[in-house]
Amino acid sequence: MRLATWNVNSIRTRVDRVTDWLARADVDVLAMQETKCSDEQFPTMPFAALGYDVVHCGFNQWNGVAIASRIGIDDVAVGFDGQPTWSDKPDVEAAAEARALGATCGGVRVWSLYIPNGRTVDSAHYVYKLQWLAALRETAASWLADDPSAPIALVGDWNIAPTDDDVWDVEFYRGSTHITEAERAAFGAIVDAGFSDVVRPFTPGPAVFTYWDYTQLRFPKNRGMRIDFILGSPTLAERVTHAEIVRAERKGKQPSDHAPVLVDLVDP
């Protein structure tokens, strides 16, 4: 099973590129973020033509997350607890309910996550980001407490660079979101709960990124950030045979500002 995640930065603008890559890369399950469309606007047909089922969850009027699968989609859930409510408010009460879409595909529970950006460290959105991550940790830890052998993948755009090696110039980002100790601790707490970065062992080294700003020739100069992750529960992690960041998909005409990230899993 080949599982991928990709912040597509508008699926309607990018649908040809995304579906072309799905077919070419032989992807079974793709989690998308920043679809930038309503549920009604999602272009289902190009995916269906390739044999993929799609579920989409708009988390505000115009943005959302999605999962496309050619091996079936079961048990769809929105929010960490499966409650079909969502909100984009920077609000504690909403923290556990937004920007998450879960589906069981081929026996694996896949969560397509768009962690709140946080904007600036002095904003309510930053507080919300940290609360959202804490809520995710609580809920994900409870899943493993209920069933330590559950194969679960937490994938998406985390909007956190976990180490200084994961940004092109840490001094450039000093005082900004994505690199603060609090965000890194929140990410680390989810790793400590049993969800490991299953891509990193296959993509070692500094200056290995998944996102490059559109401005300032950041991509040709490889000035990016590693903020898109596939975190796996223990039984999922032990099934990983290969992983890569598909840098080639950041090239060419009308790319997303993120590259897709993929893993291959052997059957259990």
Added chain:
DNA sequence: ATGGTCGCCAAGCGA
């Protein structure tokens, strides 16, 4: 082998 924001939609704003 990649190039100087982009995408939402029609002005800025969010990323």
